[in-house]
Amino acid sequence: MLCFRCFRSNTEKVEGEEKRREVSASPAAASVPSTISTGERSNLTFSTASSAVGTSVSEGSSAVVRPASGSVSSARSIPEQYEERGANSLRRFGFRELRAATSDFSRLLKLGEGGFGSVYKGVVRLPGGPAVGTVVAIKKLNPNGHQGHKQWLAEVHFLGVVEHPNLVKLIGYCADQSKRGPQRLLVYEFMANKTLDDHLFNKAYPVLPWDIRLEVALGAAEGLLYLHEGLEVQVIYRDFKASNILLDEEFRAKLSDFGLAREGPSAGHTHVSTAVMGTLGxxxxxxxxxxxxxxxSDVWSFGVVLYEILTGRRSMDRKRPKNEQKLLEWVRLYPAESKQFSKIIDTRLEGHYSKQGTRKIAKLANSCLAKHRRDRPAMREVVESLKQVMQHKELDADGGASAESSPPNEVSRKPTTEDVAVASARRRMLHLAALGENANSIARRRFMLMRAAAAPTLS
Structure with a gap:
C-alpha cells in the first residue's frame, strides 16, 4: 500500500469539531477512551488510517444533499444508530478465545496484512452455529501501526449498523486489556476467495472470467449505492479499491474495511470538509x-476500479514503462471509440469477452472520472448502466470467441439465458478448482519449508 505525506490544510478546526462530537458510550469503547490526541493527525496523509465517526461538518453552500431515505432533520448519526441496535447485534469476544481460534495467531493462518494490522483465519463457536465451529476472519490491530483505536471503533460502529449482501458482515469484536496492553480485534465472516486485487493482479491466481468481473463490479456498485442512499444518513466509503472488495465462495463482491468511512454532509451543505485520507491512485x-x-469521491474511485477490471493493471504500477505507470493516463491513449481500444483489455482474457460490453464499461468509467464532480453519475445511475452491460456479458464474435468451439455444420443461434448460465457456472467451477489447487500447492510449500527449518543441522 502506497502512502505519502502531502500539504497541510486548515482542517484542524473541523477535526476538532469531530473530536468533540465523538460517541464513546458503546460497549466497544467501554474499556478505553474513544478519542485520540489531535497531534496524531496534524498532517494530511494518504494512508489506510481513518478519522473519527462523527456528525459531518462542511463549508456553507446553497445546495442541499439529502439521503434517499429518512428525513434529514430526524436522521440519527451512525453512533446513535449503533447504540440503538448495533451494540446488541455484535458479539464481544475475549482475547484468549481469539488467540486460541488462530493457534496463537499462527503465521500459517495469516491471510493478509494492512495498515490496521494482520488478518488471520480462525474457527470460533457461535450460538446456533455448527458444533465444530465457524470459520471466520480475525483482524488484529497492530499497536505500532498507522491506524489506532479510533479507526477500530469507527469500523465497529459502521459495520454494526449497515446490513447488505454486498457489505462484509462483522460478527463481533474484542476490546480486552492484556499484559501486552490493549487488544483490539474484529471478527468477520470468512471470504473464501480473498480480494478482487488478488484475482486481477496476482498471476498465481487463475484468470477471472469476464462475466464474473461484471458481476463483481455490479455487486460492489450496489454496495456503494446502499451506503449513499439506503441508510438514514448518507455514508461516504472513502477507500474504494480492488483490495477492499472481498469475494465469497460464489464470487459475490462485499466491501470491507470501513475505517475511512464518513457520514455525508448535513442539511444545507454540499460536502464534508476533512483531512485528505485514502489510497494513492x-x-x-x-x-x-x-x-x-x-x-x-466514491464514484471517481469506482471509475478507477472499472479500468483495473478492464485492463488487469493497477492504478499505479512503477514496474511498468514510464508512460504506462499511471493507468488513467495510459488508457486515454486508446479511447473507447477508437480502433485501438482493444489494446487496453487484459491480455489474460485471451479475447474471451464482449467487445460491445468492454466499450460500454470504458465509457461508464470515463463518466465516473469526470473532472468536475457534478458531471459524475450517482451510484444509482452506475448500477443501472452496469445492469445494461450485463446483457452483453456473453462472448461475442468480435470479442475473440473462437469459431472452432462449434461444429462446422451446426447452425449458429443466439445463446439462450440457460446457455449463458451453464457456461458461467462451468467457468466458475473451473476457476474455483484451479484456485483450490493453487492454495494446496502453497500450503505444501509452506509445510516443506517449516519441515526443513525444523530439521537438525549437521556439524
Missing part, C-alpha cells in the same frame, strides 16, 4: 486538492 483529484468529500 484511487482518490478523486477534487478531494485531494480541497479536502471536500462527497459521494462523488
Amino acid at each position: 484511487y482518490a478523486a483529484p477534487d478531494y485531494v486538492e480541497t479536502g471536500h468529500l462527497t459521494t462523488k
Whole structure:
C-alpha cells in the first residue's frame, strides 16, 4: 500500500469539531477512551488510517444533499444508530478465545496484512452455529501501526449498523486489556476467495472470467449505492479499491474495511470538509486538492476500479514503462471509440469477452472520472448502466470467441439465458478448482519449508 505525506490544510478546526462530537458510550469503547490526541493527525496523509465517526461538518453552500431515505432533520448519526441496535447485534469476544481460534495467531493462518494490522483465519463457536465451529476472519490491530483505536471503533460502529449482501458482515469484536496492553480485534465472516486485487493482479491466481468481473463490479456498485442512499444518513466509503472488495465462495463482491468511512454532509451543505485520507491512485483529484468529500469521491474511485477490471493493471504500477505507470493516463491513449481500444483489455482474457460490453464499461468509467464532480453519475445511475452491460456479458464474435468451439455444420443461434448460465457456472467451477489447487500447492510449500527449518543441522 502506497502512502505519502502531502500539504497541510486548515482542517484542524473541523477535526476538532469531530473530536468533540465523538460517541464513546458503546460497549466497544467501554474499556478505553474513544478519542485520540489531535497531534496524531496534524498532517494530511494518504494512508489506510481513518478519522473519527462523527456528525459531518462542511463549508456553507446553497445546495442541499439529502439521503434517499429518512428525513434529514430526524436522521440519527451512525453512533446513535449503533447504540440503538448495533451494540446488541455484535458479539464481544475475549482475547484468549481469539488467540486460541488462530493457534496463537499462527503465521500459517495469516491471510493478509494492512495498515490496521494482520488478518488471520480462525474457527470460533457461535450460538446456533455448527458444533465444530465457524470459520471466520480475525483482524488484529497492530499497536505500532498507522491506524489506532479510533479507526477500530469507527469500523465497529459502521459495520454494526449497515446490513447488505454486498457489505462484509462483522460478527463481533474484542476490546480486552492484556499484559501486552490493549487488544483490539474484529471478527468477520470468512471470504473464501480473498480480494478482487488478488484475482486481477496476482498471476498465481487463475484468470477471472469476464462475466464474473461484471458481476463483481455490479455487486460492489450496489454496495456503494446502499451506503449513499439506503441508510438514514448518507455514508461516504472513502477507500474504494480492488483490495477492499472481498469475494465469497460464489464470487459475490462485499466491501470491507470501513475505517475511512464518513457520514455525508448535513442539511444545507454540499460536502464534508476533512483531512485528505485514502489510497494513492484511487482518490478523486477534487478531494485531494480541497479536502471536500462527497459521494462523488466514491464514484471517481469506482471509475478507477472499472479500468483495473478492464485492463488487469493497477492504478499505479512503477514496474511498468514510464508512460504506462499511471493507468488513467495510459488508457486515454486508446479511447473507447477508437480502433485501438482493444489494446487496453487484459491480455489474460485471451479475447474471451464482449467487445460491445468492454466499450460500454470504458465509457461508464470515463463518466465516473469526470473532472468536475457534478458531471459524475450517482451510484444509482452506475448500477443501472452496469445492469445494461450485463446483457452483453456473453462472448461475442468480435470479442475473440473462437469459431472452432462449434461444429462446422451446426447452425449458429443466439445463446439462450440457460446457455449463458451453464457456461458461467462451468467457468466458475473451473476457476474455483484451479484456485483450490493453487492454495494446496502453497500450503505444501509452506509445510516443506517449516519441515526443513525444523530439521537438525549437521556439524
